[in-house]
Amino acid sequence: MSTATADAVMDYDEAMGKFDPVMGLEVHVELHTATKMFCGCPTEFGAEPNSQVCPVCLGLPGALPVVNEKAVESAIRIGLALNCEIAEWCRFARKNYFYPDMPKNFQTSQYDEPIAFEGYLDVELEDGSTYRVEIERAHMEEDTGKSLHIGGATGRIHGADHSLVDYNRAGIPLIEIVTKPMVGAGERAPEVAKAYVSALRDLLRALDVSDVKMEQGSMRCDANVSLRPRVGAPLDEAQLAVPLGTRTETKNVNSLRSVERAVRYEISRHAAILDGGGSILQETRHWHEDTGITTSGRVKSDAEDYRYFPEPDLVPVAPTRETVEALRGTLPEPPGLRRKRLQSDWGYSDLEMRDVVNAGAVELIEETVAAGASAAAARKWWLGEPSRRANAEGQDIVSYAAGLGLTPAHIAELDGLVAAGRLNDSMARQVLDGVLAGEGTPTAVADARGLELVQDDGALEAAVDKVIDANPDVAAKIRDGKVTAAGALIGQVMKEMKGQADAGKARELILAKLQ
């Protein structure tokens, strides 16, 4: 919105000195079932507009919804993985509102009887400590259609003449996961928010229930933030007893980095208002990725009177305890434990493992090791150039690599070429550049660029002799047992060989001749 002016914000550290932040996060996850929640329409992303629509999801008179069995199972599995209770009996409810994103004039959701409730997720923070996020509920609902606003300068609804609606997304199964108020995080609130969404994403991916692609909208986050006066340390009883302040809800914060930034921004904005004697308006806020600020959205009003009532067309869901236990048996190893196991398998230090996790490269490395690479090489290559470039592009490494067609098999192949003595380290880097540039597989790039270590030991030996002759002082040192001095000679040998030699072999030869 061009009319929006940036609000006053208080320096974050100053805000933390005066206020205690409390957050609540609502995460919507699209399940990747083959069909919609209540009809057999496919759920494929990116299909032609309105090509995946039928009388049920269009809300035509007389059409009757039937619940997708797989979606219910996924909901229960998500609930169990979040350590929730699973309802013995629960119903769907109609959330009534008149807006063109739902052709039925209501969204089928769950109201006071969620399928899963009262759980928690332990989240590991960057310093290795754990924060427990209490889960209030996880309930089943359906996604809405997508609107294009026509005539507005920026594609936003303000200034638009009319809107165009595509109902392909309407009816796709959605699970809404709601936390209890997250207290006691103190200045780490933004980090905790990001860590929670990240841990939730990992968990949902491990459960294989969703694509969890924030950039495609299959996982979306709304962040509630409020402040209360600071009276002590975040976890002091006196601090925890202070009533919660008025909250704002920042909608559609759709990347991990944005979750952290949006929470931090709202804390600073609330602090400036409260410190100036003002009060917080309970409203939704829009997050602007480009400018890193939020702007005012809709004020909570009686337009939010959804008049929920039990959905008469769907019978209650009453999973038997046997079903629940059977589904519990299908839960994957929790991502936290899995990480610890992989770290031990791979022999990484805590710091190395944290770097890998923060880079989002755990799965890539796992697949690379499975394809035959050493764990050390897999880490080195993924966290090198590909990770650096993904960062520079503001993308996660998995999507970035997928976009370029760089696969774990490529990295394993590259490592194989090094291990077999065909490439040295600097050649391998050039080969990786070639693969990243789309020149083909590592072997193809090495062939095309003529990168191959000289296997002619005669040439290498001649170079070693030449360098030793040219550096009698250094040679004498090595003869006296100062092995570290060999480094200077190796560099010169590599130069003589125009980089096309195995540095390890050069070192062996030098030492053999001088010891």
Place this chain on the structure above:
Amino acid sequence: MSSLSRDDVAHLAGLARIELSDAELDRMVGELGVILESVAKVQQAPTEGVAPMSHPMPLTNVTRPDVVRPSLGAEAVLAGAPEAEQQRFSVPRILDED
């Protein structure tokens, strides 16, 4: 049962996005009031000790397998639309919403 006020009707009309003139509002207060009173008779039924019920049949867990069935196709879907553009439903812009 408390009777329906003019404000109640105005609120409901707003939620349903129906524009009512003052005269229509006055008329609807009366008409809806009569309907409510008629329906309210059901509240005279003795319900003490009876659990609330939303579904008349004692059925649970009616589900279908996650198997794709053909959709209608965009042409048929849009055939019922008053206006369409770019293979999408064209709707008037909505003010005061985000």
